[in-house]
Structures are given as structure tokens and as C-alpha cells.
Amino acid sequence: MNAADERARRWRLVLGGGEADGLDFALAGDDARMDAALEALYDADRGAGLGSSSPNAVRWLGDIRTYFPSSVVQVVQTDAFERLGLRQMLLEPEMLAAVTPDVRLVATLLSLKNVIPAKTRDTARRVVRGVVEDIEKRLSNPLRAAVKGSLNRAARNRRPRHNEIDWPRTIRANLKHYQPQYRTVIAERRIGFGRRGATMRDVILCVDQSGSMATSVVYSGILGAALASVKAIRTSMVVFDTAVVDLTAQLDDPVELLFGTQLGGGTDINRALAYCQGLVRTPNDTVLVLISDLFEGGNGAEMLARAAALMRSGVRMVALLALDDRGAPSYDPRNAAELAALGVPAFACTPDLFPELMAATIERRDVAAWAASREIVVAT
Secondary structure: OOHHHHHHHHHHHHHOOOHHHOOOOOOOHHHHHHHHHHHHHHOOOOOOOOOOOHHHHHHHHHHHHHHOOHHHHHHHHHHHHHHHOHHHHHHOHHHHHHOOOOHHHHHHHHHOOOOOOHHHHHHHHHHHHHHHHHHHHHHHHHHHHHHHHHHHHHOOEOOOOHHHEOHHHHHHHOHHHEEOOOOEEOOOOOOEOOOOOOOOEEEEEEEEOOHHHHHHHHHHHHHHHHHHOOOOEEEEEEEEOOOEEEOHHHOOOHHHHHHOOOOOOOOOHHHHHHHHHOOOOOHHHEEEEEEOOOOOOOOHHHHHHHHHHHHHHOOEEEEEEEEOOOOOOOOOHHHHHHHHHOOOOEEEEOHHHHHHHHHHHHOOOOHHHHHHHOOOOOOO
16 A cells, blocks of 8 residues: 555544545455444444444444554543443443453442342452452552551661661761771761551541542552551541441452442532541551542531641641542642641542552651652642
8 A cells, every 4th residue: 555545544544434534535354344343433423323232332342352452442432331321231241241341440330330230240240350450460569568668667766775776777877977087987877677566557548439539439449458458557448428438347358348339429528537537546647548529518617627637636638639540630629729728738649659659648758749749730
């Protein structure tokens, strides 16, 4: 195919054919089948579309997986669910087995869990477990390593007895005080090993399960389970809409935990923070991560007052406007600014950066400065 024909072919695939494209270029083979798959979705108003038949949809899903890379498949699937109302078809096991699983599909299945028929439940759980395991492989070990490292650094004894001195770290910290004439280092700052038990931290994940936070709920459940596996941390998982549910007991199985959520409904952050206040045992050793878009449906003034009380008590609090990888979230800028004024940094975080965030918070570093160093926009 010469260069002119290749250009015409590409434009034909982009424009979608018909009288408006002005190309009069015929597609053949895989190009024609790729074009038909896209036409079924994006030209459904003037073409045959997918119809209401599950077999048609399954064949179509197979076609897009054949002709497009996985990143494109996920976008096209999302468009199909929104444009053509394919959610109902997910209740068919054949349809569900044909879909390429991702976090957003898991969120969709969790929102439909109460209406999924018995014949589809096992397939749905397999899909959810597969996505959970993929995310765990990618994120769990980095999170555990970051948290354990931060606990060790936070626990170092700065006034150690002689038998508690960590000599390698002490020497490295004092190399600038090397005395050439004596061929020795003057240890102006001694670093000791942390005492066992001094590293304990309480981490409370307080997660908004309203519909707009669906993918954040999925990531929070998986990362919460990874945190719970670190013995030096007592992790609590609380989800809320207008009611509050404590899912801490399910943290050993993130799939069961996710099926224990109830996506949708309103938002009462104030009630959730009130419950979390009751979980705080030692404020100075507690980290509270509020994951919410901050659109408060309850008492906003009380919510801010509770956040202020938690901060005054010594709790380290961070507000994540989203725990997701989709970019800038929609959130309530007024509540975000009010929390920022109280010293609670508010920003969106990707799952890949969550381990670093937890390490910075546990070490009591300036979290807003950490976020700025990662080019994360912090609400002000």
C-alpha cells in the first residue's frame, strides 16, 4: 500500500465512513471488522448497534479485544456501558466472562451485587478476585516495605544508652565531624535502635462509599488489607454513606471486604468522623486517612469541628479527594479549603503514590510539602 492509500485508510478509520468522510475508501479484512466493531458502538444511532442480545455483545467484546490493545479496550468498554446501557447484560455469566476486567468493572459489579442473579455470582466473584490479585501484586509489597521502613525511622532512639547505639547509622550521621588529626569521628548526634513496641501505630481508613467514590473504595479495600498485614500497625477500615459500617474484621480478605461495601447513597462525613473518634486510643500514634470528595450531606460545621478536635488531640489526619488514577477529581472546594486551614492537607492521590504518602504521614513529615514535591495539587 502506497503512502497516499495508507493516509486514506487511517482517515477512513478515524472518520468512520459514510457520505461525510469524503474519502470513498473501502476497507477490507481486519480493518473492516475493526471498523464494524467501532460502528456498532459509536454509530449505533444510525447503524445496527449491539441490540439487546447478550450473544451479540459477547461477540462484540471478543472483537474489540482482538483488534485493540488493553488500554483502548477498557475505554471502549466504559463507553459501551454508558452509551448502550450494557450494565444489565453484566448479569449474564457469558457476558461477564467476555469482559476485560479492570477496577471500574469491579466497581460496577459491586454496585450491582444486590441484583446479580445466582447463576452469575460465582463468575462475578472470580472477576473481582482476579482484579484484586493483580492490584495486590503491584501495590502490596511496596506499601508494606514503605510502612515498615517509616516505622523503623520513626522509632529511632535519639538519646540512647551506650548499649542501644546503632553505630553504623551514628557514624554516617556524624561523618562531617571527622577529626583527621585523631583519625576519629566526634559523635555529636547519637542514633539508637528503637525499643520493641515503640513502633506501634494505629491507621484508620475512613472511606466514602457514595457512588462517585466507587473506584476509590476498591483501591482503599485492597490497600487497607495490605496495611493490616503489617504487624506493627493496627488498621481499621470504616466505610460510610449516610450510615457507618466498620469492615475491619474483613481486612484479611479484600474480596469479602469489597462485597461488604454498599456503593451509592448519600454522604455523612460528620457521622463517620464521630465513629472514628471512638477508635482513637493514642492520638499521637494515630493516622486518620479520610477518603472522600467532601460533598457533605450531614452537618458540615460539626464535621469541621470534629476534624479540628482530632488534630488538636495529636491525630495525624489527611484528606484524599480520590484514591484513583483518573486525574483531577470533582470535590467540594470549600470543605477542602476549610480542612487545609485546620492543617489537614487535601489532595487526590494515585494508588502508586499511596505507599509514599503513608510513609510520610507515619514519620510526621510535612505531607503538603511531600505532595508538592510529587507535583500533586493540594487544596488551599
